[in-house]
Structures are given as C-alpha cells and as structure tokens.
Amino acid sequence: MAKEYKASEIAQIVNGTLKGCDVTVSGVNSLKMAEEGDASFLHNTKYIPQLQTSKACAVLVPADWQGEPAEGKALILCADPDKAFTKVCDLFAPDPLQFEMSIHPMAYVHPTATVEEGAHVGPYAIVEEGAFIGKGAIIRAGAYIGQFASVGENTIIAPNVSIMQRCIVGKKCIIHAGATIGADGFGFTPTFRGLVKVPQNGIVVIGDDVEIGANSTIDRARFGKTVIKRNVKIDNLVHVAHNCVVGESSVLIGQCGIAGSVEIGRGVVVAAQAGINGHITLGDGCTVAGASAAQRSVAPGSMVIGLPAESQEDFLRRHLLPRKVKKLEDRLAKLEALLAEKEKQA
Numbered sequence: 001m002a003k004e005y006k007a008s009e010i011a012q013i014v015n016g017t018l019k020g021c022d023v024t025v026s027g028v029n030s031l032k033m034a035e036e037g038d039a040s041f042l043h044n045t046k047y048i049p050q051l052q053t054s055k056a057c058a059v060l061v062p063a064d065w066q067g068e069p070a071e072g073k074a075l076i077l078c079a080d081p082d083k084a085f086t087k088v089c090d091l092f093a094p095d096p097l098q099f100e101m102s103i104h105p106m107a108y109v110h111p112t113a114t115v116e117e118g119a120h121v122g123p124y125a126i127v128e129e130g131a132f133i134g135k136g137a138i139i140r141a142g143a144y145i146g147q148f149a150s151v152g153e154n155t156i157i158a159p160n161v162s163i164m165q166r167c168i169v170g171k172k173c174i175i176h177a178g179a180t181i182g183a184d185g186f187g188f189t190p191t192f193r194g195l196v197k198v199p200q201n202g203i204v205v206i207g208d209d210v211e212i213g214a215n216s217t218i219d220r221a222r223f224g225k226t227v228i229k230r231n232v233k234i235d236n237l238v239h240v241a242h243n244c245v246v247g248e249s250s251v252l253i254g255q256c257g258i259a260g261s262v263e264i265g266r267g268v269v270v271a272a273q274a275g276i277n278g279h280i281t282l283g284d285g286c287t288v289a290g291a292s293a294a295q296r297s298v299a300p301g302s303m304v305i306g307l308p309a310e311s312q313e314d315f316l317r318r319h320l321l322p323r324k325v326k327k328l329e330d331r332l333a334k335l336e337a338l339l340a341e342k343e344k345q346a
Contacts (some may be wrong), residue, residue, distance in 0.1 A: 002026060003092055007058045007074040010039065014083035014087055016060065016078035020069030023057040028089050031056060060084050077078070099138055113145075122159075134171065143189040144181070152208065167220065170208035176236070181206065185219040185226075185242025187258060198222060200242060207231070213238065224259075234271075247284065256288075265300065274309075 004026045013020040013247050025076045026037040028267060031047055034040045034056035041060035042051050044266035051059060059068075060081040068114035069075040078084045099120040103109055106123040114135040115121060115282025119226040122141040127133060131145045134153035139145060143157045146164040161175050164182030175181065206228045212218070213236035220226060228234070228246045235254040240246065247266040250256070256270045259278035265272070268282045270291035282288065283300030292309040305315045 003090060007039075007076065010031040010058065010088055010091070011076045011078075014060065014076065014078050014084035016084060017063075018074060018076055020074040023072070023074050025058050026092075028085070028092050029056070031059070039085075039088055040090075041081040043080070043082040060088070101136075107139075116153075128165070146206075149182075158214075164204075164220065167204040169206045170207050170210065170230070171225055174211045176212060176214040176216075177211050179250045181212075182220045183217060185222050187222055187242065200244070202226065203239070204228070205327075207248075210234070216240075229266075231262070241278070282307060 004024050006022050008018050008022045010025060018204050018249050021118065024037065025039045029035065029038045029040055031040045031050040031054040033081060034054050036055055036057060038056050039058045039060070040054060040056040041188045042048070058074045058076060060078055061078045062081060065075065065259050091170065099319055101118050102118050103115060103121040104123045105119045107125045107211045109115055109121060109127040110129045110131070112129050113125065113127045113131040116133045116135040119133045119137045121127060121133065121139045124141050125139045125143045127139065127148040128149040132150040133139060133145065134151060136154040137151050138156045140157060140159045144159045144168070145151060145164045148166045149163045150168045151163065152169055152173065154171055154189055155169055155173040157163065157175050158177040161182045163169060163293045167182035169175070169181065170274065182204045184200040187200060188195040189198055198219050198220050202224045203227045204218050204220050207230035209231045210228055215236055216226065216238040218226060218240045219242040224243065225327045226240065226242055228242050229248045231249045232246050233278070234252045236256045238252045239257045241258055241260040243261045246252070246264045247268060249266060250268040251262055252270045253272045255272055258270070258276045261279045262276050263281045265282055265284035265286070267285045268277060269287040271288060273291045275293045276282065276288065277295045280294065281297040282294065283298055285299045285301045287303040288298065288305065288309060289305035290293050292305050293307045294304055294309040298304050304310060305312060
C-alpha cells in the first residue's frame with residue numbers, strides 16, 4: 001500500500017517549520033531525480049541550482065533559509081536537513097523482509113551443529129560440523145558456516161557469505177553478500193624451491209553490532225586472532241589482513257586495504273582506497289584520507305593524507321610550494337627588469 005504524509009506531518013516528525021503549501025508527500029528522492037510528490041533535502045549550497053529546478057513538492061532546508069517556496073510547493077526548515085531527511089526516508093522505507101524462523105528443507109545442517117530455536121537457515125545454506133547459530137540469527141540462501149564456527153544472536157548473514165572454520169561472529173551483526181570471513185592470510189616463505197606456504201592457524205573474532213559490506217574479506221590470523229571489535233563499520237570491497245585488530249566504532253571505507261598485524265584504535269576512519277602498511281598503529285580517532293598510503297604509525301587524533309601519507313600541514317605546504325616559487329620567479333623577473341631599466345638610465 002502506498003504511503004502518504006502531509007508536509008505538516010513531516011515537519012512535526014523532524015521538528016521543523018513548514019513554509020508554503022501543506023502538500024501531500026508520497027516518496028523521497030534527490031533534488032535532481034525527484035518527481036511530483038517526492039520530498040528531498042538541501043544541505044549544501046552548491047545544490048541551490050538543483051533546488052530551483054527540482055520537481056520535489058517538499059524540500060528540507062536549513063533553519064536559517066531565507067528563500068520562499070515555489071508556488072504550490074513546501075519548504076521545511078530544520079536544524080540539520082541531512083539527518084532530518086534520514087527520518088523522512090524511514091517513513092517511506094519498504095517493510096522489513098520476513099523470514100520463516102526455521103531450517104529450510106533444502107539447507108544442509110550437520111547433525112552435530114547447533115541451530116537455536118528462532119533462527120532461520122535458508123535454502124542451499126550450509127552449516128558444517130560443530131557450528132553454532134544463535135537465536136534469531138538469519139542465515140540466508142547459499143551462505144556457508146564452516147566447521148565449529150559461531151554466529152551470534154540476531155545476526156544477519158546475507159547470501160553467499162562464507163564464515164570459515166572456527167571463526168566467531170558476535171550478536172546483531174550484518175554481513176553483506178559475498179563477504180568472506182576467515183580465508184587464509186597471505187603468508188609465504190621464499191626458499192630455494194620457491195614459495196612455501198606459512199600455515200594460517202588462527203581465527204577471526206568479530207564483536208557485536210559490526211557491519212561488513214559486500215565482497216569484503218577478513219583474513220584469519222597466522223596465530224591467535226584477527227579481531228574486529230564492537231560497532232565497527234566496514235564498507236564494500238575492503239580487505240583486512242591476518243592478525244589485524246580494528247578498534248571499536250572505527251570505519252573502513254570502500255576499497256581500502258589493511259596489511260597484516262596493523263593495530264587500529266577506537267573511532268578511526270580509513271577512507272576509500274587508502275592503504276595501510278603492515279605492523280603499524282593507527283591511534284584512536286585518527287583519519288587516513290582517501291587514496292593515501294600510511295607507511296608509518298599515525299598519532300591519535302591526527303589526519304594524514306597523500307602518497308606517502310603525511311600531516312595536512314606538510315601536505316599543504318608541499319603542494320603550495322610550486323605556487324610560491326612561481327610567485328617568487330615573477331617577482332624576481334620584475335625586479336630584474338626594474339634594475340635593468342635603472343642601469344640604462346644611469
């Protein structure tokens with residue numbers, strides 16, 4: 001059934017102020033893609049031209065917005081349009097998927113595995129010897145839970161995820177399609193006969209409330225544990241190598257790569273396509289900018305950027321240097337011309 005809300009209702013929900021017509025809203029979209037009946041939002045002034053041409057019937061704007069709405073449309077003034085729009089999106093979100101909390105007849109569950117009551121194991125999912133699936137967990141179609149692995153209560157394992165042998169996943173986690181937890185770490189020793197594999201005998205331990213994006217990979221430890229602590233959020237296509245520790249509430253963004261034995265503190269941000277050298281430490285609250293390469297440890301609370309990564313101050317100083325040199329060259333040329341003119345007059 002289609003959902004509809006009056007602009008005045010939305011204003012009340014987001015604790016905003018309605019300006020203009022009390023239009024009926026039936027969906028959400030970006031300013032550029034909005035159709036009649038959609039709500040949208042503006043939080044960056046560079047999108048003002050899109051606001052002026054948007055078909056959206058209601059737009060969330062900053063509380064200090066001075067403009068008037070177009071005829072027949074509404075503006076909703078609120079403290080933070082971006083956050084407020086998240087609430088509006090929730091109003092129009094589809095109903096959550098429902099699963100029959102039982103083992104599908106086309107799933108394979110080893111006789112020694114434990115699937116607690118109230119869990120779902122979908123078709124073609126495999127739960128191996130000695131594995132444990134907690135109450136309320138959802139193991140979707142085609143997922144693989146290896147020998148003696150454990151999946152905590154209310155965790156969602158998407159299709160084609162692999163949780164390899166002995167790895168542990170906490171409660172209320174979400175692991176998206178195609179992710180692999182517990183593949184062997186990349187370890188080889190050069191010998192006169194060629195590369196010899198180093199056994200990877202450790203495990204991966206994932207804390208509660210962790211989310212891991214599609215096709216990301218977290219390698220098992222060579223020995224001991226690779227650890228992803230509570231409330232870590234990992235984007236798609238991220239690689240975490242063996243024996244890493246990722247601290248609570250840290251964020252690893254798409255296509256970044258973390259080499260072996262890195263220690264990442266609490267609240268760290270590793271931005272898209274950044275690379276982290278092995279055996280270094282990223283201190284609490286630090287940030288590695290996108291496409292940067294952190295080759296040395298990063299101090300808590302600091303930000304590094306570039307190849308190789310350096311502080312913002314050093315990065316800006318180095319990149320501004322050619323401009324300064326050009327200005328000095330131009331000034332020197334003017335001084336030389338002025339000096340030559342004076343010599344002619346003498």
